[in-house]
Amino acid sequence: MNIKTFPKHSSPRDPQTGFSLIEVLVSFTILIIVLASVFELRLSSIRRTEETGTRNQIQDLIRVDIALIRKKALRWQCQPGASCSGSKHDQYQPARYITSHCSKPISNQLAQFSADEEVNSKTIINSNQNIKISRTITTNGKQIEIIYSGNSGEQTINKNISIIPQAMNWCG
DSSP: OOOOOOOSSOOTTSOOOSOOHHHHHHHHHHHHHHHHHHHHHHHHHHHHHHHHHHHHHHHHHHHHHHHHHHHHHHHTTBOTTSGGGOOSTTTTSOOOBOOGGGGSOHHHHTHHHHHSTTTSOEEEEETTTTEEEEEEEEEETTEEEEEEEEEETTEEEEEEEEEOOGGGGGOO
C-alpha cells in the first residue's frame, strides 16, 4: 500500500490552493456594495410607482369632477324637450336654451349656475390615498374658472380650468 503524506507547512515553492482571507473580504465587500445598490434602486422604483399611482388617482378625481361640472354646464338653461336635457326620448331634438339669463349683466349671468349645489365649491377627499383637493369656482365674463388646490403627502395639487356653459353661446 502506497500512502502519500502531506507536508504540514507549505513551502514558498508550493502553489497556494484557494483564496486568501483578504481576497475573500474584498469580494464580499464588493458583493455587499452591489446588493445594496440594487436594493436601493428597487426601493426607489417602488416609491416612484406609489407616487405615480397617487398622481393618477388625483387626476382621475379631478377629471370626474370636471366631467360632472361640464355636464351641468351643458344642461344649464336647457329648455324641456331639447336634446341637452339628457332624455332618451328627446335625443334627436335640437339643443335650445332659455335666454332669460341673457338680459342680466354679464357679471351676474353665471351667478345662478355657480350657486347650484352640484357646482358650488367643495372639497374632494380620498381617505385611502390621503388626498384632499379643494375646488373653487369663480366667474369671469362668460366663462367659469375652476381652481383645484390641495395636497397628497408631499405632492401639491394646482390645476386651473375654464368652462363656458353652452347656454352662454345663446346670448348675443
